[in-house]
Amino acid sequence: MTDKMIKKQSFTGKKVEILGETYEPGMPAEKGQWRKKLRNRKAMLKYLQSGERYWYLDADQWCGSERRKSKA
Amino acid sequence: MSKIIASAAIRGAHKIVERAEKEYEEALEKWGPDQKVGFPNTAYYLPIIYGMLGIAVAKIGDMKQVLDHCRSLLPPPVREKVHLPYLGPTLDAGMATLFADEIIEVIRYLKEPNFYLIGEDISNGQIWLGAADDIILRKRGVEFVDGTAPGFAAVLGSAPDPETAKNIAEELQRKNLYVFMHAEHNGKRFAEQLIEAGVQIGWPTRLVPFGPDPTSVCFAGGFAVRAAMSFGGLQPGEFRKILIYNKDRIFAFALPLGLVTDEWYAQAAGAINFGFPTIADSPIPEILPTGVCTYEHVVSNIPHDQLVSKAIEVRGLKVTVSEVPVPVSYGPAFEGERVRKDDLYLECGGGKTVAVEWATTKNMDEVEDGKVELFGPDISDIESGSRLPLAILVEFAGRKMQDDFEPILERQIHHFINYAQGMMHIGQRDIAWIRVAKQAVEKGLTLKHIGSILHAKFHEDFGAIFDKVQVKLHTEEKKVKEILAQATQVYATRDARIEGMTDEAVDIYYSCTLCQSFAPNHVCIVSPERTGLCGAYNWMDCKASYEINPTGPNQPVEKGECLDPKFGQWKGCNEFLYKASRGALDHYNFYSIVHDPMTTCGCCECIAAILPLCNGVMTVDRDYTGMTPCGMKFTTLAGTMGGGNSSPGFVGHGKYNITQKKWISGDGGIKRLVWMPKRLKEEIAPRLKKIAEEIGIPNLPNMIADETVGISEEEILAFLEEKGHPALSLDPLLE
Amino acid sequence: MSEIGDKTVDAATRTMLEKAAGEGIETVFDRAEKMKPCPIGSEGSCCRNCAMGPCRIPAPKKKPKDPEKAKKRMGLCGATAETIAARNFARMIASGCAAHSDHGRGVAEVFVAAAKGEIPGYSIQDEQKLYQVAMDFGVEIGERDIKDIAIDVGEKALAEFGRQEGELAFIKRAPLKRQEIWRKLNIVPRGIDREVVEIMHRTHMGVDQDYRNLMLQGSRAALADGWGGSMVATELQDILFGTPVPLVSKINLGVLKEEDVNLIVHGHEPLLSEMIAAVSQDPEMIQMAQSVGAKGITVAGMCCTANEILMRHGFPIAGNFLQQELAITTGAVDAMIVDVQCIMENLVNVAKCYHTKLITTSPKAKIDGATHVEFDEHDAINTAKRIVRTAIENFPNRTSKVLIPDERTDIVAGFSHETINYLLGGIFRASYRPLNDNIINGRIRGIGGVVGCNNARTTHDSSHLTVVKELLKNDVIVLTTGCNAMACGKAGLLTPEAASKYCGEGLASVCETVGIPPVLHMGSCVDNSRILMAATAVVKDGGLGDDLSDVPAAGCAPEWMSEKAISIGQYFVASGVFTVFGVTFPIMGSEGMKDLLFNEFEETLGGKWAFEKDPEKMAKLMIEHIDKKRKALGIDKARERVLYDMEMRQKLDAA
Missing domain, CATH: 3.40.50.2030 (Rossmann fold)
Incomplete structure (x- = not known):
């Protein structure tokens, strides 16, 4: 797949070349198998605690700006 | 994401991961799986991989599992019609890109060992600095911790011309930001443009040429990840915490200049995971909805003169820039800039002429606030390449002003003068050395401006402890020598007073939570005889800081009842510790390395460790990169100890603290010191000599081993026995 | 006979109705014209719970002059319109809960047998989901064999049905404040079957004759469906067959x-x-x-x-x-x-x-x-x-002429709450934060859950599509399940391309950012439990209140017909969600029940029902509710950008 380039006007008023719409033709052929990215029990549990932490990690353990002021 | 960006980033990620796989295969073929790999002098392996995945890549063979991870993280390309959702997959692709970057770059270190320079500075013809080692990380990281540097801009590509590049870089410098430079556009690179425009680049001026390829973006990411691990005390593999730490505390962003290629998009996708947005000068699609970053994710088509302010706004950063009335750029980023011989217009002090700096207190009616007087010739009166004697006399007045604050204020002169672009300041007191560059003089800088700078900055940073300040500058040798004579007496009185100050003599110690936003679990309490372990804050500094800002990071701690005079434990300190550590710790000892020592953070100057065989302790400072007799390099020690742990057998401390009487006094004090790096020993030699004499072992400095003696306990034990080191005859350190 | 065009808005359906008419095939569409619904039954005023009846006490057509007298309409035993409507409504909940839960039980039984390796063809397909549910059930994971973990999970799940006391395990998934509301009202389900049985008992002749009390049990049984039987079905099916991930397919x-x-x-x-x-x-x-x-x-x-x-x-x-x-x-x-x-x-x-x-x-x-x-x-x-x-x-x-309408539409489906969470941040930053953020900043006005059946009493798919399009136009993102999802699918709303076509600017920009359709297909009708979980995740992530009832969200079932829909509606209301039903509503004969469901519930449960036939008005009600919640949260006005200086960073919570 080669990148399709297009010309677009920039703040200078001049046209500059930027990357255009470059996609794989057709429709998706496979599922978005994101769960397969977690390949063993350790990774799965880690993801549950960090990604789906709402249910599987005490809210005190959430960090920084993600930590809730009151538990919910 | 926008569909265009997601598609490009995913394609770019595929290319970079494929390249990493190819590089790996070739390296494996050539060197085999057991070949060691790594960035120079770091305990964090390939830091992004180490931080995110918890995998320590030390050998070529270790790369395989990382590349497998990259593969599984890579989503298929975005389809033209009825595409699947791409935000999550693109962010994953961005991460895979950063992992692959690190693999490509570390293999480059193996293939072309001289491609990147080691250290902070560029040299002739070679400009790429590559991965920042742990010394740079700690030294520079502290600036992120104390706020002198709020973040960094990762610049990719090049500006339309060197002048624009210079303007962008200087604006970033004025905003106190670091500038990390990568990749090229139109065959030009931002770092090269800066050199062309006569700008000094390198770590000291915060303009860091990382690498010529987009893959060098991983050096910026690696710096960020390590900041979270070393200062935030986060563990490898705690990917979410590390990323959020960066989102909350490291105000970084990407500035792609020129054509944003798919490989650049891939890097940008990686950066978004950290909460670092992209601000482009080209009209690429924008991603305005918020969520992964604090505000917008991609903002584009920003004119060059608005680029920096837009970036700061998008990143959610507020930078307060000092309004200092000088005709040159001013800010901490210019502190490290040097004035080379060829650029020299004026030089004062530095052994060539007499120079002295003195801060003193006067009565209210003796000081006229803002008055700057120059006695003698100014720059306009001399020729380029001249020298002048110089005395800088700063006179304070105010109800809250105390004699004890004078040395603190005086020390600031160095920083304040250095912040001016084209002015270099080294040393202090009677060893001050000032250089002024031709370029600055061309812009109209005069010596009198030193006075304006000091007046403005002292008011800005220390206004709470004085009411009025005036500055007198002298460039006539006779008068300078007069002032020098007065000042020398004052220096001696001050030193004697500080020396004589003991923990017993005061009831109040001071906490220091300056780095707590970075090292949340570390609780520092500073006493007169236990200077802050970062080396930057002594008891007096903390006291002044508290006076300046009563709700600030230094709070008084009533030491209370003494629970253990030998090891240094007080009831009041314990109570404070319990509260500040949120119940994690309920006590520690000020004077011991063996028994519940004080906690250590990632910014400590030195770390002491016990050497059981020698019945003593060693200490190592952060500038020493070699192995030590305890079997760990400084950086490994800091990685293990930092983050607010109290670890018996190890303790962090400042350099100055080594020669204070209470340094591990509970365990035998300085008599236990059996090893330290040579350079450190030289640095503290005068004070070391003095304390050795005081304890009646004047020969002690020569009995302390260093790396020239050995870096194993066995080697140095023989040396200690030969020298008759006192540690050998002390009680056993460990019972 | 009405025009075929009035019967459906779906082209394929129209083609086939013509074919059926031509071939003399009678369908539900024809029968709907021939037979009108019973007016007394449809307003919930007919009691056939004992053989002294059936007692029919329809509400007067005109407003009675003497309201006291009107109140006195009652069955032989004295059952008021309130009692009768409440009993009928509760029995509908019982039936709906039973349907979902019996489905769930069947899955649990197969699950246990599959875990034990007793039935070929079934196995654990989603290991991670197994661990997820194991944590909910307090099943130890450690280094144990997957098989042992699965057996424990299956047995624990199965035990939920016959549990006699305590609380269902999944109740703990709800926001803490929601759990407290349930406990205070004493409507936390003790066991799934028990709550259904208790409804059947309490609605028997001469037992519970306080409509408020009946509806408390109705709520408890409905919760036993949503947070019980349905959720068990969804979760165990995910483990056995895989948690949905994004994919494309076709419909019609x-x-x-x-x-x-x-x-x-x-x-x-x-x-x-x-x-x-x-x-x-x-x-x-x-x-x-x-x-x-x-x-x-x-x-x-x-x-x-x-x-x-x-x-x-x-x-x-x-x-x-x-x-x-x-x-x-x-x-x-x-x-x-x-x-x-x-x-x-x-x-x-x-x-x-x-x-x-x-x-x-x-x-x-x-x-x-x-x-x-x-x-x-x-x-x-x-x-x-x-x-x-x-x-x-x-x-x-095959004998007669084959005619397959040339109607098939591309769709993107597979939006489990886990997948949404992943999509919003990837493996390393997965969370609902971007959704919440964009609700807070107003790009997304709120969340609409549009679910439910088809009903031959109203134009096929028409209300579904009208409500959904109206919501999208007003920047309300739509979560869908069941037959509404299919209506949306056929109309092309389940494609990412629909975002720029149907949505307001804000919602469209968020859809473009994530690459999602503006209507997210979350599954079957038991999978409404996924919507509960997604809404809970929104609450827990923060910034939109502490309870489900605080979130700017509303639900509706524009073309409902089954008793399951009533059970779903009630568990959404009892979970704090404003829920609007279309077509008809089976308690309209009782003033007391109307007041309880349409008003009082908001005080006690935090959510309430509404009935509105007109889909545009239905959308309007939902949007008004969303705006009310936005106002309560203080996010009805644009917010200033917060810029951080060093001092503010030092005050940040520790990492």
Whole structure:
């Protein structure tokens, strides 16, 4: 797949070349198998605690700006 | 994401991961799986991989599992019609890109060992600095911790011309930001443009040429990840915490200049995971909805003169820039800039002429606030390449002003003068050395401006402890020598007073939570005889800081009842510790390395460790990169100890603290010191000599081993026995 | 007779109605015209709970002059309009809860047997989801064997049905404040079956005669559905067959292929249809199909069975509830395999007009005149093979003219709450934060849950689409399940391309950022439990209140018809969600019940019901509610950008 380039006007008023719409033709052929990215029990549990932490990690353990002021 | 960006980033990620796989295969073929790999002098392996995945890549063979991870993280390309959702997959692709970057770059270190320079500075013809080692990380990281540097801009590509590049870089410098430079556009690179425009680049001026390829973006990411691990005390593999730490505390962003290629998009996708947005000068699609970053994710088509302010706004950063009335750029980023011989217009002090700096207190009616007087010739009166004697006399007045604050204020002169672009300041007191560059003089800088700078900055940073300040500058040798004579007496009185100050003599110690936003679990309490372990804050500094800002990071701690005079434990300190550590710790000892020592953070100057065989302790400072007799390099020690742990057998401390009487006094004090790096020993030699004499072992400095003696306990034990080191005859350190 | 155009907005359905009319096939659409609904029953004013009745006490058509007198209308025993409506409503909940939960029980039984390795064909497909549910049930993970963990999880899940006391395990998933509300009202379900039984007891003649008290139990049973039976079904099905991930497929009758052996799996459970779907791709079966002159085998779904195999495997959907008879009318369906729920008895009559074999499979659901092939989970693969073979053998028997409408639309589905969470941040930053953020900053106005059935009393799919489009136009993102999802799918709303076409600017920009359709298909009707979880995640992430009732969100079922819908509606209301139903509402004969459901509940449960036939007004009610919640949260006004200086950073919470 080669990148399709297009010309677009920039703040200078001049046209500059930027990357255009470059996609794989057709429709998706496979599922978005994101769960397969977690390949063993350790990774799965880690993801549950960090990604789906709402249910599987005490809210005190959430960090920084993600930590809730009151538990919910 | 926008569909265009997601598609490009995913394609770019595929290319970079494929390249990493190819590089790996070739390296494996050539060197085999057991070949060691790594960035120079770091305990964090390939830091992004180490931080995110918890995998320590030390050998070529270790790369395989990382590349497998990259593969599984890579989503298929975005389809033209009825595409699947791409935000999550693109962010994953961005991460895979950063992992692959690190693999490509570390293999480059193996293939072309001289491609990147080691250290902070560029040299002739070679400009790429590559991965920042742990010394740079700690030294520079502290600036992120104390706020002198709020973040960094990762610049990719090049500006339309060197002048624009210079303007962008200087604006970033004025905003106190670091500038990390990568990749090229139109065959030009931002770092090269800066050199062309006569700008000094390198770590000291915060303009860091990382690498010529987009893959060098991983050096910026690696710096960020390590900041979270070393200062935030986060563990490898705690990917979410590390990323959020960066989102909350490291105000970084990407500035792609020129054509944003798919490989650049891939890097940008990686950066978004950290909460670092992209601000482009080209009209690429924008991603305005918020969520992964604090505000917008991609903002584009920003004119060059608005680029920096837009970036700061998008990143959610507020930078307060000092309004200092000088005709040159001013800010901490210019502190490290040097004035080379060829650029020299004026030089004062530095052994060539007499120079002295003195801060003193006067009565209210003796000081006229803002008055700057120059006695003698100014720059306009001399020729380029001249020298002048110089005395800088700063006179304070105010109800809250105390004699004890004078040395603190005086020390600031160095920083304040250095912040001016084209002015270099080294040393202090009677060893001050000032250089002024031709370029600055061309812009109209005069010596009198030193006075304006000091007046403005002292008011800005220390206004709470004085009411009025005036500055007198002298460039006539006779008068300078007069002032020098007065000042020398004052220096001696001050030193004697500080020396004589003991923990017993005061009831109040001071906490220091300056780095707590970075090292949340570390609780520092500073006493007169236990200077802050970062080396930057002594008891007096903390006291002044508290006076300046009563709700600030230094709070008084009533030491209370003494629970253990030998090891240094007080009831009041314990109570404070319990509260500040949120119940994690309920006590520690000020004077011991063996028994519940004080906690250590990632910014400590030195770390002491016990050497059981020698019945003593060693200490190592952060500038020493070699192995030590305890079997760990400084950086490994800091990685293990930092983050607010109290670890018996190890303790962090400042350099100055080594020669204070209470340094591990509970365990035998300085008599236990059996090893330290040579350079450190030289640095503290005068004070070391003095304390050795005081304890009646004047020969002690020569009995302390260093790396020239050995870096194993066995080697140095023989040396200690030969020298008759006192540690050998002390009680056993460990019972 | 009304125009076909008034019956449906779906082109394929229209084509088939014309064909049916031409061939003299009577469908639900025709019968809806011939027979009007019973006016007394439809307002909930008929009590047939004892043999002194049935007592019919319709509400007066005009407003009575003496309201005291009007209040006195009552059955023989004295049961007031309130009691009668409440009893009927509670029994609807009981039935709906029973349907979902019995489905869940069936899954749990298969799950346990599969975990033990007793039934070939079923295994643990989603290890991570197993750990997730194990944590909810307090099953130890450690280094234990997957098999042992699965057995424990299955047994714990199964025990939820017959549990007698305490609280259902999944109750703990809800926001803390919500749990407290339930506990305070004493409506935390003790066991799934128990709450249904207790409704049947309390609605028996002469037991609970306080409509408020009845509705408390109704709430408890409904919660036992949403946070119990339905959730168990969803979770265990995910473990057995995979948690849905994004995928593309097609929908509408045009997915049938004239040259293929066409099987339609219709009903609700995935247990058998999963096997049929798998077996249909077996080379042996395909070869057999080819031996009878077919090109291949097409398995398409109908109703929620369709949603199940779509969400997990991308099998195409033939249509929603009102299209079931019409599918057969194509003349191209060689076998329609049905299990439980929403299967019209008339299928057997339509099938008789064609060669189609109608195959019932559940011992719980037989139809007189249909072929019964009982599904034996211990021999699932062979059962499935037998069924596929029957279809193949039936292929040569096609007689009448085959007409498959050329209508099929692309869709993107697979939005489990886990997948949404992943999509918003990837593996390293997964969270609902971007959704919350964009609700807070107003790009998204709120969340609309649009679910439910088709109902022949209203134009097929019309209300569904009107409500959804109205919400999208007003920047309300739509979560959907069931027959609404299919209506949206057929209309092209389940594609990412729909975002720029139908949404307000804000919502469109968020859809473009994430790459999602503006309407997220979350699954079958038991999968409404996924919506509960997604909403809970929104609450827990923060910034939008502490309870489900604080979130700017509302739900609706514009074309509902089944008792399951009532149970779903009640569990959403009891979870704090404003829920609007269309078409008709079965308590309109009782002033007290109207006041309780439409007003009082908001005070006690935090959520309430509304009834509105007009889909545009329905959307308006939802948007008004969303705006009310936005105002309460203080996010109705634009917020200033916060810029951080060093001091603010130092004050940040520790990492």
